Amino acid sequence: MDIQGRSAFITGGQRGLGAAVASELLTRGAERVYVTAREPNESTDPRVVALSLDVTDDASVAAAAEEAQDVSIVINNAGVAGGIPLLRTPVPGSAAVFETNVFGPVRIAQAFAPILARHDESALVNMLSVLSWLAGAGAYGASKAALWSVTNSLRLELRDQGTLVVGVHLDLADTDMSARFADSVKTSPAVVASRVLDGIERNEVEVLVDDVSRDVKARLDGPVEQLTWSL
Ligand SMILES: NC(=O)c1ccc[n+]([C@@H]2O[C@H](COP(=O)([O-])OP(=O)(O)OC[C@H]3O[C@@H](n4cnc5c(N)ncnc54)[C@H](OP(=O)(O)O)[C@@H]3O)[C@@H](O)[C@H]2O)c1
Numbered sequence: 001m002d003i004q005g006r007s008a009f010i011t012g013g014q015r016g017l018g019a020a021v022a023s024e025l026l027t028r029g030a031e032r033v034y035v036t037a038r039e040p041n042e043s044t045d046p047r048v049v050a051l052s053l054d055v056t057d058d059a060s061v062a063a064a065a066e067e068a069q070d071v072s073i074v075i076n077n078a079g080v081a082g083g084i085p086l087l088r089t090p091v092p093g094s095a096a097v098f099e100t101n102v103f104g105p106v107r108i109a110q111a112f113a114p115i116l117a118r119h120d121e122s123a124l125v126n127m128l129s130v131l132s133w134l135a136g137a138g139a140y141g142a143s144k145a146a147l148w149s150v151t152n153s154l155r156l157e158l159r160d161q162g163t164l165v166v167g168v169h170l171d172l173a174d175t176d177m178s179a180r181f182a183d184s185v186k187t188s189p190a191v192v193a194s195r196v197l198d199g200i201e202r203n204e205v206e207v208l209v210d211d212v213s214r215d216v217k218a219r220l221d222g223p224v225e226q227l228t229w230s231l
Contacts (some may be wrong), residue, residue: 001070001123001203003025003028003197003201004029004030005029005030006025006031006071006073007030007032007034007068007070007072008025008033008034008072008073009036009073009075009107010034010036011053011075011104011105012036012053012078013035013037014036014041014201016077016173016175016176016189017175017192018075018077018078019204020188020190021077021193024197025073025197028201030073031047032042032047032048032049033048033097034048034049035050036064037052037053038053040052047049051068055078055100055108056104057189065111065112068112071112071115072121072123074124075196076106076108076109076126076127078100079143082139082183083132083138083139083140083197084124084137084139087137098142098143101140101147105147106150109150111202112124119160122163124163125199126150128144128147128148128151129144130173130216130229132147133227135228137229151165152167162214165205166200166205166211168195168199169190169207170197170213171189171209172184173192173209174187175189188211195209202229
């Protein structure tokens with residue numbers, strides 16, 4: 001589907017990967033981009049609408065959807081790290097990671113599915129991770145594994161209304177989230193954004209951003225104990 005002339009909504013679009021995706025959407029001709037933050041800053045670009053959003057809060061999600069009735073592209077980008085290792089993380093800490101990374105996108109999908117249904121072509125994009133497939137990242141990895149399953153079920157549930165559901169997998173990208181891995185190779189947010197939008201434009205259901213993600217996906221039929229995260 002074309003990006004040109006569309007309205008898009010990005011959870012967490014004021015920093016990190018979300019901000020890069022917002023910028024790339026505008027470069028490719030999007031007419032309006034809704035970006036969110038829990039404490040949003042107003043944008044000086046008239047094409048950008050900054051909204052307050054906490055994806056863990058039903059009322060907040062409903063209010064944001066009410067403001068963004070024209071969108072045909074929704075990007076579930078917001079996420080938090082944490083919950084590593086599982087054995088030393090109190091369960092409420094792991095549950096909080098799931099609340100943002102799994103149930104947040106589900107809330108967004110529920111609120112925006114009727115909005116997306118109004119368009120002949122529409123897309124819902126979920127930012128996953130290579131850690132959807134690798135052991136060793138505790139509750140964070142488990143949340144991305146769960147979100148992979150959620151993504152695949154949403155693809156079925158949204159098929160009849162013609163919404164493309166895209167799962168994006170990537171290794172480290174250079175944002176606040178990965179700042180503590182100072183010496184690791186990281187993909188720039190601009191490159192991630194470009195690959196995500198290439199995927200939408202080509203109607204792809206899965207975007208494997210980097211070589212690590214492509215390699216791990218290719219190894220899924222191998223020994224499970226070799227599917228382990230290491231830096
Ligand atoms: N960076 C990486 O290496 C990497 C690798 C694989 C996958 N990912 C995934 O890519 C996505 C973006 O990551 P990033 O690297 O850009 O992270 P980041 O720099 O830490 O930014 C996180 C974003 O999520 C938003 N957010 C967090 N909790 C939220 C909540 N409860 N409600 C609404 N928004 C919330 C933040 O908004 P506020 O401005 O309100 O804080 C912020 O925009 C995440 O889903 C992450 O898991 C990242």
